[in-house]
Amino acid sequence: xxxxxxxxxxxxxxxxxxxxxxxxxxxxxxxxxxxxxxxxxxxxxxxxxxxxxxxxxxxxxxxxxxxxxxxxxxxxxxxxxxxxxxxxxxxxxxxxxxxxxxxxxxxxxxxxxxxxxxxxxxxxxxxxxxxxxxxxxxxxxxxxxxxxxxxxxxxxxxxxxxxxxxxxxxxxxxxxxxxxxxxxxxxxxxxxxxxxxxxxxxxxxxxxxxxxxxxxxxxxxxxxxxxxxxxxxxxxxxxxxxxxxxxxxxxxxxxxxxxxxxxxxxxxxxxxxxxxxxxxxxxxxxxxxxxxxxxxxxxxxxxxxxxxxxxxxxxxxxxxxxxxxxxxxxxxx
Numbered sequence: 445x446x447x448x449x450x451x452x453x454x455x456x457x458x459x460x461x462x463x464x465x466x467x468x469x470x471x472x473x474x475x476x477x478x479x480x481x482x483x484x485x486x487x488x489x490x491x492x493x494x495x496x497x498x499x500x501x502x503x504x505x506x507x508x509x510x511x512x513x514x515x516x517x518x519x520x521x522x523x524x525x526x527x528x529x530x531x532x533x534x535x536x537x538x539x540x541x542x543x544x545x546x547x548x549x550x551x552x553x554x555x556x557x558x559x560x561x562x563x564x565x566x567x568x569x570x571x572x573x574x575x576x577x578x579x580x581x582x583x584x585x586x587x588x589x590x591x592x593x594x595x596x597x598x599x600x601x602x603x604x605x606x607x608x609x610x611x612x613x614x615x616x617x618x619x620x621x622x623x624x625x626x627x628x629x630x631x632x633x634x635x636x637x638x639x640x641x642x643x644x645x646x647x648x649x650x651x652x653x654x655x656x657x658x659x660x661x662x663x664x665x666x667x668x669x670x671x672x673x674x675x676x677x678x679x680x681x682x683x684x685x686x687x688x689x690x691x692x693x694x695x696x697x698x699x700x701x702x703x704x705x706x707x708x709x710x711x712x713x714x715x716x717x718x719x720x721x722x723x724x725x726x727x728x729x730x731x732x733x734x735x736x737x738x739x740x741x742x743x744x745x746x747x748x749x750x751x752x753x754x755x756x757x758x759x760x761x762x763x764x765x766x767x768x769x770x771x772x773x774x775x776x777x
Contacts, residue, residue: 455589457557464559464585471570475580479546489582491547493606500609504543507602508533512637516649517657518595523561525659526599527568528575529634532660533683534603535576536738539664540679540694542613542671543605545578551600552585555592562597568659569601575662578603613671615678615694615741622677622767623747624701626708627667628760629737631658635684636731643721655713663738666757670740674750678741682733689730691739692774700770703777708762710735729777736764 481490495501510529517526535545550569573580649656670676678694695701718728742750754761
């Protein structure tokens, strides 16, 4: 008699997945506030927006992942930072329009559910949400044998925030003479890892794992504090495309960022990658953040006060450039 085929024998263990989900409930609960509505049996996560805090609230959303940094984390069996990366890549993006993150959802896909590994990832996600001041209100874990190898997993994140319509930051008021302040990154963050893996051998990746897998810095709380106290004209999250694509997104027509590459110290990990791979400056500053994770544009008259405020919050920052008039170029680097 042929053995009966079940979902479990096909590689998907629903009971194991349910136990995993139940086990992470406490992690998620630790990030929640009173705006999260707990309704057992609901097929969607519920969040109540207090409209009394806003005249014209505008919701801001983002979705992103961690990319091939996960391959290095998996190879080195170090999974405690990629969850923070996942949150950071999303909340830092919505921060760029001045939005306060409200809630976060995650999606985890894997070949075979490994509770030990994925619990570590989830702890990182919960930590990232705490750093960003948002609630982890839901998610999905999908076990997909055949799509992924047994030890492989992938992450996607989804963040929603809110900003007052009249206070949206879009770069439209940037003018000649404004200053560009760079906030230090924690390292590579979560971009350029296909190039990192191409340049650095597996033994080098292991040797420099601390630098390579350092979690992406979350800038939400200090920058929201700045927005409350200063006129911030533009914010750019320096991710894929870096200076030539991400920083230039916020510069108005006929204006240009003149950036001084010598105005901040480039971390050694970038220098090592560039030297080992014989990579041009243009390629490096298109692929990596090179030590600056977030850029702010402010009027010259308040630049010093903004920098002092950041320093009081232990955020290393540098005056990295200014706004000039240019009809053709959007960045001079």
